[in-house]
Amino acid sequence: MAAASIITIGDELLIGQTIDTNSAWMAQELNKIGVWVKRRVAVGDVWEEIWNALDEESKHSEIILITGGLGPTADDITKPLLCEYFGGKMIVSDVALQNVKDIFTKLNRPIIERNLKQAEVPDVCTVLNNKRGTAPGMWFEPHLTSPKGEEKRIYVSMPGVPHEMKGIMLDYVLPQLPSLFNLPAVYHQTLLTAGVGESFLADMIKDFEEALPAYIKLAYLPNYGMVRLRLTGRGDDKAAVEKVVDERFAELKLLVKEFMVTDVDEPIEMTIGKILRSLNKTMGTAESCTGGAIASLITSIAGSSDYFKGSIVSYANEVKENLLSVSHDTLMTVGAVSEETVTQMVKGALAQLKVDYAVATSGILGPGGGTAEKPVGIVWVAVGNKDKIVTQKFQWRFDRARNTDLTVQNALNMLRKFILIN
Amino acid sequence: MAAASIITIGDELLIGQTIDTNSAWMAQELNKIGVWVKRRVAVGDVWEEIWNALDEESKHSEIILITGGLGPTADDITKPLLCEYFGGKMIVSDVALQNVKDIFTKLNRPIIERNLKQAEVPDVCTVLNNKRGTAPGMWFEPHLTSPKGEEKRIYVSMPGVPHEMKGIMLDYVLPQLPSLFNLPAVYHQTLLTAGVGESFLADMIKDFEEALPAYIKLAYLPNYGMVRLRLTGRGDDKAAVEKVVDERFAELKLLVKEFMVTDVDEPIEMTIGKILRSLNKTMGTAESCTGGAIASLITSIAGSSDYFKGSIVSYANEVKENLLSVSHDTLMTVGAVSEETVTQMVKGALAQLKVDYAVATSGILGPGGGTAEKPVGIVWVAVGNKDKIVTQKFQWRFDRARNTDLTVQNALNMLRKFILIN
Numbered sequence: 001m002a003a004a005s006i007i008t009i010g011d012e013l014l015i016g017q018t019i020d021t022n023s024a025w026m027a028q029e030l031n032k033i034g035v036w037v038k039r040r041v042a043v044g045d046v047w048e049e050i051w052n053a054l055d056e057e058s059k060h061s062e063i064i065l066i067t068g069g070l071g072p073t074a075d076d077i078t079k080p081l082l083c084e085y086f087g088g089k090m091i092v093s094d095v096a097l098q099n100v101k102d103i104f105t106k107l108n109r110p111i112i113e114r115n116l117k118q119a120e121v122p123d124v125c126t127v128l129n130n131k132r133g134t135a136p137g138m139w140f141e142p143h144l145t146s147p148k149g150e151e152k153r154i155y156v157s158m159p160g161v162p163h164e165m166k167g168i169m170l171d172y173v174l175p176q177l178p179s180l181f182n183l184p185a186v187y188h189q190t191l192l193t194a195g196v197g198e199s200f201l202a203d204m205i206k207d208f209e210e211a212l213p214a215y216i217k218l219a220y221l222p223n224y225g226m227v228r229l230r231l232t233g234r235g236d237d238k239a240a241v242e243k244v245v246d247e248r249f250a251e252l253k254l255l256v257k258e259f260m261v262t263d264v265d266e267p268i269e270m271t272i273g274k275i276l277r278s279l280n281k282t283m284g285t286a287e288s289c290t291g292g293a294i295a296s297l298i299t300s301i302a303g304s305s306d307y308f309k310g311s312i313v314s315y316a317n318e319v320k321e322n323l324l325s326v327s328h329d330t331l332m333t334v335g336a337v338s339e340e341t342v343t344q345m346v347k348g349a350l351a352q353l354k355v356d357y358a359v360a361t362s363g364i365l366g367p368g369g370g371t372a373e374k375p376v377g378i379v380w381v382a383v384g385n386k387d388k389i390v391t392q393k394f395q396w397r398f399d400r401a402r403n404t405d406l407t408v409q410n411a412l413n414m415l416r417k418f419i420l421i422n
Numbered sequence: 423m424a425a426a427s428i429i430t431i432g433d434e435l436l437i438g439q440t441i442d443t444n445s446a447w448m449a450q451e452l453n454k455i456g457v458w459v460k461r462r463v464a465v466g467d468v469w470e471e472i473w474n475a476l477d478e479e480s481k482h483s484e485i486i487l488i489t490g491g492l493g494p495t496a497d498d499i500t501k502p503l504l505c506e507y508f509g510g511k512m513i514v515s516d517v518a519l520q521n522v523k524d525i526f527t528k529l530n531r532p533i534i535e536r537n538l539k540q541a542e543v544p545d546v547c548t549v550l551n552n553k554r555g556t557a558p559g560m561w562f563e564p565h566l567t568s569p570k571g572e573e574k575r576i577y578v579s580m581p582g583v584p585h586e587m588k589g590i591m592l593d594y595v596l597p598q599l600p601s602l603f604n605l606p607a608v609y610h611q612t613l614l615t616a617g618v619g620e621s622f623l624a625d626m627i628k629d630f631e632e633a634l635p636a637y638i639k640l641a642y643l644p645n646y647g648m649v650r651l652r653l654t655g656r657g658d659d660k661a662a663v664e665k666v667v668d669e670r671f672a673e674l675k676l677l678v679k680e681f682m683v684t685d686v687d688e689p690i691e692m693t694i695g696k697i698l699r700s701l702n703k704t705m706g707t708a709e710s711c712t713g714g715a716i717a718s719l720i721t722s723i724a725g726s727s728d729y730f731k732g733s734i735v736s737y738a739n740e741v742k743e744n745l746l747s748v749s750h751d752t753l754m755t756v757g758a759v760s761e762e763t764v765t766q767m768v769k770g771a772l773a774q775l776k777v778d779y780a781v782a783t784s785g786i787l788g789p790g791g792g793t794a795e796k797p798v799g800i801v802w803v804a805v806g807n808k809d810k811i812v813t814q815k816f817q818w819r820f821d822r823a824r825n826t827d828l829t830v831q832n833a834l835n836m837l838r839k840f841i842l843i844n
Contacts, residue, residue, distance in 0.1 A: 012643055014459045016450030019443055028438030037436045038471065042462035049460065056478065072621040073642045114621040161644065199494040220495045221434055222583065230439070238482040291721025292714030295735045299713025302789055302822055310741035313717045315731035319775060323732070323745070347823050353741060367724055398585050400724055
């Protein structure tokens with residue numbers, strides 16, 4: 001199986017200013033075509049660090065993908081380095097030059113010397129035209145001879161801007177790799193469980209796991225208090241691998257039946273969308289502590305306007321009263337963070353947004369705002385339709401961001417379950 | 423300056439199932455105390471890969487921080503590997519055992535053999551108690567002798583679950599490193615610019631950049647169509663480094679004055695919160711295409727209830743009419759994605775939410791839904807108060823997620839500017 005190393009270049013990754021989302025996307029796409037990402041390495045904008053990384057990763061992998069370090073500013077040194085590393089000299093690429101000119105014409109911005117420099121490339125690479133930005137991708141395929149004979153190594157340098165990198169990967173790298181390397185079929189099946197710990201699950205399916213053939217691997221992936229189980233099969237015979245993984249997956253589903261949420265590897269907001277669309281039903285949200293995060297996640301799915309009508313984010317009590325008709329009395333006696341309030345919020349959302357299903361949240365996510373009676377981390381969630389409302393109380397014990405994520409994921413799971421049976 | 427390598431272990435990182443947010447957080451915190459993260463490496467749950475990574479990173483750095491691979495399941499092999507690597511044998515840690523028992527008592531879940539295994543550690547490490555989970559942190563400080571004499575190397579293994587890793591970093595690692603290594607002072611100053619490209623900016627401040635002393639570095643960080651500029655100074659004399667960086671930063675601010683958004687390194691939702699709190703004013707949102715993402719970002723800031731009252735997410739036209747009083751006629755003639763609609767949405771939000779400022783969005787974020795007249799990527803944004811409303815049209819050309827982020831960031835910047843002058 002061909003192995004890849006991903007090298008990301010840039011100080012911003014090493015001082016933590018940027019979270020590396022590129023590598024995850026690249027790994028997913030490479031995995032689909034049977035390339036195993038063996039290592040991911042991040043180094044700064046430092047000549048010898050980049051050089052070292054190229055040397056080291058060449059020992060580990062046949063495919064070396066490099067992102068970042070190609071900007072027009074002085075801290076970006078990757079291009080001259082690659083030129084020297086592969087023994088070339090810098091020339092102007094006509095393709096890249098035309099691309100830079102086209103982009104500046106479109107943006108209606110003046111073009112300066114520094115922009116034109118973006119079109120310079122080592123003469124020992126193949127230019128991969130970047131349709132979404134000025135820095136071209138560069139493909140190096142040096143002919144190496146090793147004691148074992150000819151060894152193939154390819155090196156591709158791409159910009160670090162995610163949508164530019166993705167364009168070059170999709171246009172050139174992913175289509176070309178299968179013709180250069182002997183890639184196996186890779187096949188995943190994933191299911192999601194809720195309400196059971198990783199250790200307990202592992203014990204439940206111990207015998208199943210031990211009986212798996214060597215070419216099928218089981219992984220446990222914790223996910224907001226739930227656990228995803230993934231089977232991955234690899235082999236030369238695509239149909240055979242898929243058949244065996246599917247058989248084992250069917251076994252696994254039976255074993256964890258009582259805890260299984262879904263057997264499709266997709267985010268829960270997508271699962272909910274599919275269910276609502278199939279039922280021709282609509283939904284909305286009434287959010288206090290989650291502040292619109294549930295609505296935002298639901299609408300991150302393209303086409304969600306088919307089933308999502310809107311949300312009333314009632315952060316202030318006044319908005320809960322005025323727009324969701326939560327009773328003043330309830331707010332004054334049991335307070336905003338209560339079963340009564342979230343129940344009334346669901347009713348208000350159903351009426352105001354004219355939807356079939358609504359979900360409501362109210363809680364204290366921290367770090368401040370807790371009391372002895374209602375400590376930080378307390379959250380009430382309600383989901384319902386015109387006939388029935390169910391509620392649940394949660395007590396999280398993490399930071400604000402994680403408490404929010406946990407509330408959103410668990411509220412969506414309550415909604416999913418409610419829709420399926422009501 | 424002491425160098426650190428971060429090794430993350432786990433197949434989920436290499437198949438792209440998980441985005442590595444741990445490394446960015448760790449790098450930020452290490453940077454604050456003067457530790458330079460030289461390399462970040464991710465490897466899978468494979469014995470020789472992990473072993474290799476330890477060998478290699480030991481050559482690069484004095485501080486090797488390892489996350490992941492410590493779960494209770496069979497795919498986690500890091501603990502026995504570390505035991506062998508450092509020549510120890512496994513024993514039960516009383517501290518870790520008590521911690522496991524306490525956690526299961528609190529969760530009211532039955533404890534099984536596999537959980538108790540979590541309390542086993544190599545006898546050659548110091549246990550770092552994990553207050554937020556069952557897997558203990560482990561601190562290894564082997565005494566190494568090199569040709570140059572005694573060399574200090576420390577290795578810390580932590581769980582991959584972000585809040586558990588953070589707890590161990592904050593409780594033990596970050597407080598202890600300064601007494602073990604001679605750490606320099608590190609000092610950053612960052613400003614944000616809008617409306618100017620990276621190349622143009624680089625040309626504007628070319629002379630400034632070239633005149634910087636070697637111990638001060640300038641970085642360009644693109645950020646949703648804006649560009650952040652960061653000065654970083656390093657040195658032994660904290661006061662002197664800060665003084666020089668502050669002087670240069672004052673110069674830089676003058677040079678880019680006309681494009682500067684803020685000279686504080688904080689997210690724009692925090693800047694807006696500070697301004698509103700200082701003015702004792704409130705805000706709300708009326709969101710169509712952003713689906714609650716603006717409200718969600720505003721409320722991600724603790725204490726935002728002081729100035730944020732709520733949001734009406736009007737994804738459906740019906741909700742725009744019913745809750746925001748957008749005229750049926752407007753929706754039928756010029757449509758939902760129009761200057762008129764977002765203007766009326768702002769008016770509706772001001773009235774319904776009873777806030778001082780409101781921001782509204784309506785657009786087509788893709789991939790579907792575009793027409794010849796209103797192509798994918800078109801977005802109208804309006805911000806206003808009772809006296810005045812300003813609008814702006816954007817035309818994005820990326821994918822749904824990036825188009826959403828760009829809309830949110832630019833809407834927030836419009837709101838910030840509006841509040842400052844109105």
